[in-house]
Each structure stands twice: as structure tokens, then as C-alpha cells.
Amino acid sequence: MIIDIHGHYTTAPPQLAAWRKRQIDSAGTPFTEPLVISDDEIRETIGDGQLRLQKERSTDLTLFSPTAGGMAHHYGDEETSRQWTRTVNDVIHRVCTLFPDNFVGVCQLPQSPGISPANCIDELERCVEEYGFVGCNLNPDPSDGYWTGPPLTDRSWYPLYEKLVELNVPAMIHVSMSCNPNFHGTGAHYLNGDTTAFMQLVLGDLFQDFPSLKLVIPHGGGAVPYHWGRYRGIAQDAGRPPIEKLLDNVFFDTCVYHYPGVRFLVEVIGADNVVFASEMIGAVKGVDARSGHYFDDTRRYVDAIQGLSETDREKIYSANALRIYPRLAGALERVVR
Amino acid sequence: MIIDIHGHYTTAPPQLAAWRKRQIDSAGTPFTEPLVISDDEIRETIGDGQLRLQKERSTDLTLFSPTAGGMAHHYGDEETSRQWTRTVNDVIHRVCTLFPDNFVGVCQLPQSPGISPANCIDELERCVEEYGFVGCNLNPDPSDGYWTGPPLTDRSWYPLYEKLVELNVPAMIHVSMSCNPNFHGTGAHYLNGDTTAFMQLVLGDLFQDFPSLKLVIPHGGGAVPYHWGRYRGIAQDAGRPPIEKLLDNVFFDTCVYHYPGVRFLVEVIGADNVVFASEMIGAVKGVDARSGHYFDDTRRYVDAIQGLSETDREKIYSANALRIYPRLAGALERVVR
Numbered sequence: 001m002i003i004d005i006h007g008h009y010t011t012a013p014p015q016l017a018a019w020r021k022r023q024i025d026s027a028g029t030p031f032t033e034p035l036v037i038s039d040d041e042i043r044e045t046i047g048d049g050q051l052r053l054q055k056e057r058s059t060d061l062t063l064f065s066p067t068a069g070g071m072a073h074h075y076g077d078e079e080t081s082r083q084w085t086r087t088v089n090d091v092i093h094r095v096c097t098l099f100p101d102n103f104v105g106v107c108q109l110p111q112s113p114g115i116s117p118a119n120c121i122d123e124l125e126r127c128v129e130e131y132g133f134v135g136c137n138l139n140p141d142p143s144d145g146y147w148t149g150p151p152l153t154d155r156s157w158y159p160l161y162e163k164l165v166e167l168n169v170p171a172m173i174h175v176s177m178s179c180n181p182n183f184h185g186t187g188a189h190y191l192n193g194d195t196t197a198f199m200q201l202v203l204g205d206l207f208q209d210f211p212s213l214k215l216v217i218p219h220g221g222g223a224v225p226y227h228w229g230r231y232r233g234i235a236q237d238a239g240r241p242p243i244e245k246l247l248d249n250v251f252f253d254t255c256v257y258h259y260p261g262v263r264f265l266v267e268v269i270g271a272d273n274v275v276f277a278s279e280m281i282g283a284v285k286g287v288d289a290r291s292g293h294y295f296d297d298t299r300r301y302v303d304a305i306q307g308l309s310e311t312d313r314e315k316i317y318s319a320n321a322l323r324i325y326p327r328l329a330g331a332l333e334r335v336v337r
Numbered sequence: 338m339i340i341d342i343h344g345h346y347t348t349a350p351p352q353l354a355a356w357r358k359r360q361i362d363s364a365g366t367p368f369t370e371p372l373v374i375s376d377d378e379i380r381e382t383i384g385d386g387q388l389r390l391q392k393e394r395s396t397d398l399t400l401f402s403p404t405a406g407g408m409a410h411h412y413g414d415e416e417t418s419r420q421w422t423r424t425v426n427d428v429i430h431r432v433c434t435l436f437p438d439n440f441v442g443v444c445q446l447p448q449s450p451g452i453s454p455a456n457c458i459d460e461l462e463r464c465v466e467e468y469g470f471v472g473c474n475l476n477p478d479p480s481d482g483y484w485t486g487p488p489l490t491d492r493s494w495y496p497l498y499e500k501l502v503e504l505n506v507p508a509m510i511h512v513s514m515s516c517n518p519n520f521h522g523t524g525a526h527y528l529n530g531d532t533t534a535f536m537q538l539v540l541g542d543l544f545q546d547f548p549s550l551k552l553v554i555p556h557g558g559g560a561v562p563y564h565w566g567r568y569r570g571i572a573q574d575a576g577r578p579p580i581e582k583l584l585d586n587v588f589f590d591t592c593v594y595h596y597p598g599v600r601f602l603v604e605v606i607g608a609d610n611v612v613f614a615s616e617m618i619g620a621v622k623g624v625d626a627r628s629g630h631y632f633d634d635t636r637r638y639v640d641a642i643q644g645l646s647e648t649d650r651e652k653i654y655s656a657n658a659l660r661i662y663p664r665l666a667g668a669l670e671r672v673v674r
Contacts, residue, residue, distance in 0.1 A: 202521075226598050261564060
């Protein structure tokens with residue numbers, strides 16, 4: 001079984017983006033317009049999109065969440081974010097209900113700059129307990145490119161972590177769009193977010209306080225594996241524990257879009273902490289004109305790694321996902337039943 | 338010959354930091370205090386520091402600049418930055434005069450948030466023409482962690498690029514300290530700065546406008562080589578030229594502190610665009626308790642790359658540096674004479 005832990009509903013029917021635009025434009029006045037999308041429209045966008053690619057690549061299941069760039073927590077106020085978040089999470093739930101064999105939900109959180117992460121708890125509970133979602137995406141920069149909030153190790157995040165632990169769901173640390181003209185979204189802000197988050201964890205005591213909390217750093221961990229020696233050295237110079245200790249709680253996905261990068265990731269980090277993902281249909285949509293293959297067909301890269309044992313490959317493809325997302329096994333059982 | 342293109346005077350006598358502190362504290366009032374450091378004090382800090390490590394590692398020459406984290410362009414106003422910059426560049430010149438066989442100068446620029454980069458031209462000219470410096474460090478984020486200025490491809494930078502081209506010196510794109518609590522300096526802000534700068538270059542037409550401008554992205558290019566496929570794909574999706582075209586103008590240094598990372602850098606980017614550097618004594622000062630070697634002894638990693646031809650190794654160790662820094666050959670001749 002091949003589980004892709006990182007997929008976004010980037011192909012949602014255009015009504016969703018149009019609704020969101022009107023919601024943002026209505027700032028300051030009540031916005032009560034319902035979102036109208038038919039089941040057939042959802043079936044079509046998934047069937048022609050993520051489901052088709054699943055089949056083409058012979059992967060089995062995608063942990064599916066709202067478009068990361070679309071979370072855009074900086075727009076409006078807390079209520080804007082809450083209404084938008086409930087709306088897109090509902091859409092994800094509909095996808096997962098229509099295609100229960102192929103998609104399991106991961107929710108967006110109703111974060112907002114300057115607002116306590118504790119205020120995300122009710123939506124997290126709703127998605128996990130009512131909808132059967134197995135994880136969430138946590139935006140380490142709700143200001144979307146200006147990083148005006150506190151680091152992930154700040155105690156203001158703790159109520160949310162407590163709830164994650166209680167519900168037994170992990171968070172993927174995933175920034176959203178960038179409204180800073182210096183940072184291209186998928187080419188800079190995403191990778192910077194990953195790198196920044198890891199370094200915060202190196203310096204903090206988060207997992208001392210939450211030993212069972214699990215965090216996924218997407219996009220192969222940003223710059224982290226490539227600079228593993230730098231992190232080892234910084235940690236040692238600062239009198240911190242060896243960074244390998246973080247691997248009890250931190251995992252990196254395989255959203256690295258060339259073979260040498262994925263091979264390197266597995267070599268440096270080891271199969272126990274690498275988890276299969278493609279981010280499709282997402283950051284890089286195209287077919288490589290040189291190879292004729294999709295850049296984000298990361299299964300090809302994992303398959304190509306020479307000398308990877310079957311056990312290790314299975315860890316990357318499914319066993320690690322089942323370990324990181326403990327509720328996933330239950331979700332799969334419900335499907336089989 | 339082994340040329341290290343990236344070294345900072347992090348070991349300067351304590352008077353320098355004390356002077357700087359008083360300068361910052363004096364904000365708003367004239368500060369005219371001279372910096373007093375003797376030649377013997379400079380000799381001692383270099384002899385026990387960077388020169389000792391050069392000898393231990395059998396490298397020959399370091400392109401030497403003020404501490405990157407210490408540029409701290411956000412403090413005070415333009416005049417604060419100008420005074421500080423002239424002062425530290427003068428100190429670098431003294432090092433290079435005392436040790437002409439071992440150090441060649443690279444200058445800091447008197448950048449300041451919101452101030453035109455054109456205002457850096459006189460200091461650049463002074464350092465290159467009067468002191469024989471061969472390059473400069475250009476901070477892409479003078480706000481030091483909040484990225485409030487325009488991208489490197491913005492036309493406001495053009496007067497500075499024109500002068501770089503006219504003087505025939507390159508710039509290393511190097512952020513300074515981070516005053517944003519989200520970004521650890523050497524573990525996040527540095528690498529994010531590298532990644533961010535490269536992505537700006539992917540989307541801009543800078544080298545169409547300045548075909549002979551050369552830029553060095555330090556720290557192995559941040560996350561860039563590890564995500565080379567992502568950048569290839571983003572460029573293709575956006576209808577930009579293949580990113581390999583950037584390699585006419587952009588170079589990556591070897592400040593990657595573990596062997597697999599340096600090997601990967603050379604594998605992905607190729608020997609023509611990788612240039613030897615250690616950043617010593619800098620980001621990671623310690624001796625790896627596991628290996629017994631300095632993390633930043635990057636010569637060990639380059640030497641260990643199997644199958645690298647002698648020609649390619651020479652490119653990385655010296656030929657590329659001489660190509661990127663055209664004034665370096667003249668500086669070396671003056672020493673030999």
C-alpha cells in the first residue's frame with residue numbers, strides 16, 4: 001500500500017475561489033452566502049485530477065487537505081478565517097465521503113495573526129471527531145510572509161499541542177501564501193517555513209513537554225537535510241541535545257522533485273523518518289520537458305533508490321504514515337468494512 | 338592553490354564590538370569616538386584564529402570580510418550604517434595589509450532600510466579602488482529579518498549593480514543578523530536568505546540587464562541544490578528560461594558542513610559553479626564530538642569526493658574564484674611582486 005500524506009484540493013470547482021473572493025471583499029460586513037458546489041462537480045474535479053494521478057502512479061491513498069496557499073490566514077479577522085476554514089474543511093469532507101477509498105481528510109486550522117492558537121481547538125475537534133480527519137496543517141506564520149507572531153516553541157501554542165496530543169493527531173507545519181514580495185510562495189516561503197520551523201525545534205524543549213506530539217515538516221524538510229551537519233554543529237555549539245533526538249517526533253516528507261534530492265533525503269535522514277508524499281496537484285504541476293515525467297511524481301524517485309531494503313521502502317510508503325497518523329488505521333478499517 | 342572565498346573577522350579584538358555598542362547606544366547624538374586597536378592585537382587575533390586554521394587545513398588565501406551578522410543594517414539610520422561600515426572595512430583592510438599573503442578584502446556595504454542602494458556606491462569604490470578589495474557582501478534584507486524592502490530584481494538596486502559591473506567585482510548575497518525571533522541567524526535566516534535570493538533571480542531578468550554581473554550565493558545555496566527539481570519545475574511552469582541559464586552568473590559556495598551535503602552540491606550543480614569556502618570562523622565553530630574534526634573544515638569534504646577530476650577540484654579550489662573575482666589575480670600579483 002502506498003499512502004501519500006500530502007495532497008491539496010487545488011482543483012476545487014471555481015465556485016470555491018469565487019466564494020472566498022466575495023468573502024474577503026465583504027470585510028467588515030456580515031457574509032452569509034452559502035457555498036454551492038454539487039457532488040458531481042466534486043467528482044469531476046477529483047476524477048480528472050488527483051484520482052487520475054493516483055491511478056497513473058499506482059498510489060493508493062492521499063491524506064487530503066485544503067490548498068495550503070489558500071489558507072491565507074492574514075485576510076480579514078479571526079471570524080473571516082473561521083468561516084473560510086469551516087467552509088473548506090467541509091469541502092474536503094465531501095471529497096473524502098465521495099471517495100472513501102482514496103482520500104482521508106486533513107484539516108486547515110482557523111488561525112489568524114495575533115489570535116491565540118487555542119481558538120483553533122474547536123475546529124480541530126470538529127474535523128477529527130465528526131469527520132474522521134487524521135491530522136491538521138499548522139501555519140507557523142499566520143501573517144503570511146512577515147513572520148510577526150511567536151515561534152512554534154512559544155507557550156501560546158501549547159493549548160493547541162495539548163489538543164493534538166489528546167486527539168492523537170499530528171500536525172504538518174505548512175506555511176500558506178506569501179504576501180511579502182521578497183518570498184515566492186512555493187519557491188521560497190514554503191522552504192523557508194520548513195527550515196525555520198526545524199531550527200525553532202532545535203532550540204526549544206517542545207518534545208520534552210509533549211513527548212508524544214508528532215510533527216511533519218513537508219517539502220523534504222526545506223533546507224534541513226542538506227544542511228544536517230550545520231544543524232548538528234549549531235546544536236552542539238549551543239549545548240542542545242543531538243538533533244537526532246528530534247527524530248522521535250519530527251518527520252520529513254518526500255516532496256523533493258528530483259531523484260538525487262529524494263535519494264539524499266533518505267540517505268541523510270534514514271527511512272524511519274521519511275514519509276511518502278507528492279503534494280500533487282500542487283507546487284509544481286508540469287511534466288518535465290526533458291524526462292517526460294511529472295516533476296511531482298515522487299514515487300518514481302523513491303522507487304529508483306538503489307539498495308533500499310523492502311522493509312525501508314515500506315516504511316516510507318506506508319508504515320511511517322500509519323505510525324505518525326494513528327487514526328489512519330481506523331479510517332482505513334472503516335473503508336474496508 | 339586553495340582559495341577560501343568566505344571568511345569573516347569574527348575574532349576581532351573586543352574593542353570593535355564595544356565601539357559598535359556605544360555607537361548604537363548614542364543614536365540621535367553625534368558619535369565621534371575613534372576606534373583604537375593596535376596592529377599587535379590584530380596580529381594576535383588573526384594568528385590564533387583564521388591564520389592558524391588556514392595553516393592547519395593547508396588552505397592558502399581567504400577572501401575576508403566583516404562579520405556578516407554584525408553588519409546589522411537595521412540599527413540607527415543611514416549615517417549609523419555608513420560610519421560603522423567604514424570603520425569595519427578599515428579594520429579588514431588592516432588585516433589584509435598585515436597579512437597580504439593570506440587575506441584579501443571583501444567589503445560590507447553601508448545599506449540601511451528604505452535607503453537607496455545607490456548610496457552604497459562611494460564606499461564600494463573606496464574599498465575596491467583605494468584598498469584593493471575584490472568583492473562585497475550585499476544584504477538582501479537590510480531590515481534584518483522582516484524583509485520589508487524590495488526584491489533583488491527591483492530596479493532600485495540597479496545603480497549598485499551598474500557599479501559592480503563597472504568595477505568588475507561580484508557580490509555575495511549574504512543576510513546579516515536576524516532580529517525576528519522566528520529566525521535563528523545562522524540556522525534559519527542565513528539559509529532562507531540564500532533560498533529567497535535565488536528564487537528572486539529565477540523570476541527576474543537581472544542578468545539580461547547585467548550579463549556580466551556575478552553573484553555568489555553562500556551556504557551551498559541554502560535549500561536550492563537540494564530542491565533543484567522544484568526550481569526547474571517552477572521555472573518551466575512559469576515560462577521562464579531553464580534555471581541552468583542562471584549558472585552563467587550565479588555561484589554557490591561550499592559552506593555545507595557535512596560530507597554528503599558537499600558531495601551532493603557538486604553532483605547537482607557541477608564543478609563549474611561551486612566555489613570553495615568555509616565561512617570560518619563563523620556559523621559553526623565547534624569540533625564535531627563524533628568525528629574529532631571541525632564542522633566547518635569543508636576542505637575535508639571536498640577532498641573526500643570520489644571521482645572528482647583534478648581539473649574539477651582545481652575549479653572548486655581556485656579557478657572559479659579567479660573567474661568570479663577578476664580583481665583577485667591582480668591582488669595576488671601584487672603580493673608576489
